[in-house]
Amino acid sequence: MPGHCVLRAEDVVKTFHRGLPPRRRRIDVLAGASLMVCRGELVGLVGENGSGKSTLMQILVGLLKRDGGEVWHEGRMGYCPQQPMVWDKLTVDEHFELFAHAYRMDDTARERAVGALLAELQFERYRGYRVEELSGGTRQKLNLALALMHDPAVLLLDEPYSGFDWETYVRFWDMSERRRNAGMGILIVSHMLTERGRLDRVYELGAGKAVEG
Ligand SMILES: Nc1ncnc2c1ncn2[C@@H]1O[C@H](COP(=O)(O)OP(=O)(O)OP(=O)(O)O)[C@@H](O)[C@H]1O
Ligand SMILES: [Mg+2]
Known part of the structure; x- marks a missing residue:
């Protein structure tokens, strides 16, 4: 209900x-x-x-x-746009840092949320990759994780x-x-x-x- x-x-x-x-x-x-x-x-x-x-x-x-x-x-609101709002030269981790700052999350909350999402979407190994090095599907995973990390x-x-x-x-x-x-x-x-x-x-x-x- x-x-x-x-x-x-x-x-x-x-x-x-x-x-x-x-x-x-x-x-x-x-x-x-x-x-x-x-x-x-x-x-x-x-x-x-x-x-x-x-x-x-x-x-x-x-x-x-x-x-x-x-x-x-x-x-709180989370938004996963049709065209990912990500930056080619930044790494996956740098995106999480940037968004955590915008969402006003502290380091502990960020690490907990990011760890869970990387595991859930299975892209831990790409944490250090720049967006330009990611496949389209992995970019989309990042787009989704960024919308979810502050538990809207x-x-x-x-x-x-x-x-x-x-x-x-x-x-x-x-x-x-x-x-x-x-x-x-x-x-x-x-x-x-x-x-x-x-x-x-x-x-x-x-x-x-x-x-x-
Ligand atoms: N910034 C803009 N300037 C002018 N027209 C726009 C702009 N954004 C969207 N449109 C027009 O508004 C209409 C709706 O576009 P929108 O992207 O919202 O459709 P959609 O339902 O999401 O389509 P799709 O299923 O292809 O994603 C289209 O005719 C589009 O060309
Ligand atoms: Mg659309």
Whole structure:
């Protein structure tokens, strides 16, 4: 039974403008999108390419300004973007240090969290590697670990498993379910119908609105 809500969006509106006048075009992406995620829920966000899933997620985390509507969340937030936000010249460990600083974690808390995530995602041996030396899947593991290391109350995952091999993919879903069962509220962009059974609820984004189905 899900607990109270940890993330809510109401009537979110977003329009992009492209090109210069007189050929300036407006692209209405979100036209009153609403959704909510409660404690202990694993909620899917689906929709065609270009339907606005990543735009909505960026608005939910506060990386992108909305043109209308309200967004609210409770507790710490973790965000795993579609394009990993990592730096080629920094090592895996340096990323953990940087993010731990941003999350205001002390050394003990960081080492405990990082040790557990490196073991869970099985990439301990890459701690000293620079990102430019990592495979795509390992980069994605780092992207996910960075979103999880501060044990957020709300977790937003934008296609976090692209590039994962099958074993990692299965482990990823186990990790998500374990965290959901421990009370985390998770919103995940997902394309694969086979994942439907793992999700508590699904929102479909179309014509700028999110419809639960
Ligand atoms: N910074 C931007 N400037 C202009 N248009 C943008 C910008 N970001 C996104 N868009 C447009 O907004 C629409 C929604 O893009 P978005 O990336 O949110 O879709 P998506 O549902 O995440 O797609 P995908 O499944 O391919 O990841 C697209 O038409 C895209 O071209
Ligand atoms: Mg996207």
